[in-house]
Each structure stands twice: as structure tokens, then as C-alpha cells.
Amino acid sequence: MQKFNHLSDQELVRLYLDGNNPAFTALVYRHKDRIFTTIVLLVRDRALAEDFFQEVFIKIINALKAGQYTDNNRFCPWVIRIAHNFCISHFRKADTRNNIFTSFNDAIGDSMHYTEFSPEHRLITGxxxxxxxxxxxxxxxxQREALILRYYAGLNYREMAQTVGISINTALGRVRYALMNIRRQIAAAETTMC
Incomplete structure (x- = not known):
């Protein structure tokens, strides 16, 4: 696996398409945490997210083999878009699109690994x-979806707009208003504590 660390995503994709399966494994390991966290935050169920994660990578393999990926140095945003669309499609088919964002069955903290920190640090962070x-x-x-795509998936505003099918200005606005709402909530919580 370490022999692929110096290669770019595009080089790994080319190697994989030329028949080198370990190159794809290196791509998966390189981006798995970011993609899985995005899926967990979108579906709010860790078990379902694990299933989706596997299905998303099957879709990625099929798309790569079908030549749907263009060599534009944007592999991870392309994968995030596939994951996002897969999650939305699943909930549309189940006719529960609005339920994606209504309850959280899995804690973000449960999807993180704190092995290198003290128990006190893990408790505070959790x-x-x-x-x-x-x-x-x-x-x-x-707004919630915008924060997930911007800060957990790490997409820039253009990639976010393309993923969700909105303008860049709308993406900027959603993130801005989401952050303003979070700040208001923090301020309200601080005033109740005093």
C-alpha cells in the first residue's frame, strides 16, 4: 500500500484501469474516512452508512470502468458527489426524502477514533x-446539508453547488446562514449557562 503513497489520485485511477487492483485499494484507503463520515452525516445511521459506503464504491468502480471519470484532478469531490446522489436517490425511492435530516441515530463521536488521546480528552471531545x-x-x-458537504466532505463552493444542483451563490448563502444559526445557538446556550 505504501508504494502508492507518492502517486496522485489520477495516477492511481490510471493504474487501476490498466488492471492494477491494489491501486484502487490505495484510493479507497486514502479517502475512506472523509467519504464515510459524509455518508454517516447524510443518512444518520451507522449501519446503513456502512452498506451505502460499499454500494457507493461499487458504483465508483462501474463508473470508472465505463469511462465516466474525467482526469481533472478532482477524484474525491467526484466520489463525494456519487455518494451524495446515492443517498438522495435511496431516500427518494423510499419516499422519505425529508427524513434524511430529521433525526440522528448515530453520534458523530461514535464514528471517530480517539485511541491516541486520554480518557478525559475523549470525554470532552465526545x-x-x-x-x-x-x-x-x-x-x-x-443548511445542514451545506455544512456537511463543506466542512465534513471538504468540498469547495463550486463542487458543492454541482453536487446539490444549486448556484455557487446559493451554496455560499446556505453555509453562511448555517454558520450564523450555529453562532446564535452557541450564544443562546452561553447566556442560559450564566
Missing amino acids: ERYREIEEMMDRLPAA
Whole structure:
């Protein structure tokens, strides 16, 4: 696996398409945390997210073999778009599109690994994640989705706009209003504590 560390995503894709399966494994390991966290945050169920993660990579393999990926140095955003669309399609088929963003069955903290930190640090960090989850759950669905794609998936505003099918200005606005709403919630929580 380490022999692929110096290669770019595009080089790994080319190697994979030329028959080198370990190159694809290196791509999966390189981006798995970011993609899985995005899926978990979108579907809010860890078990379902694990199933989706596997299905998304099957879709990626099929898309690569079908020549649907263009060599534009944007492999991870392309994969995030596939994952996002897969999640949305699943819930549309189940006719529960609005339920994607209504409850959170899995804690963000549960999807993170804290092995290198002290128990006290893990406890404090876990509590912060729970507080952030609660604040995000109070956001409108579009704003919540915008934060997930921007800060957890790491997409820039153009990639975000393409993924969701909105203008760049709308993407900017959703993130801006989401952050403003989070700040208001933090300020309200601080005033109740005093």
C-alpha cells in the first residue's frame, strides 16, 4: 500500500484501469474516512452508512470502468458527489426524502477514533461532538446539508453547488446562514449557562 503513497489520485485511477487492483485499494484507503463520515452525516445511521459506503464504491468502480471519470484532478469531490446522489436517490425511492435530516441515530463521536488521546480528552471531545450534532439537527435541512458537504466532505463552493444542483451563490448563502444559526445557538446556550 505504501508504494502508492507518492502517486496522485489520477495516477492511481490510471493504474487501476490498466488492471492494477491494489491501486484502487490505495484510493479507497486514502479517502475512506472523509467519504464515510459524509455518508454517516447524510443518512444518520451507522449501519446503513456502512452498506451505502460499499454500494457507493461499487458504483465508483462501474463508473470508472465505463469511462465516466474525467482526469481533472478532482477524484474525491467526484466520489463525494456519487455518494451524495446515492443517498438522495435511496431516500427518494423510499419516499422519505425529508427524513434524511430529521433525526440522528448515530453520534458523530461514535464514528471517530480517539485511541491516541486520554480518557478525559475523549470525554470532552465526545461531548463537543454531541453539542454540535444537536445544533446541526436544529438547522434547516438545506443548511445542514451545506455544512456537511463543506466542512465534513471538504468540498469547495463550486463542487458543492454541482453536487446539490444549486448556484455557487446559493451554496455560499446556505453555509453562511448555517454558520450564523450555529453562532446564535452557541450564544443562546452561553447566556442560559450564566
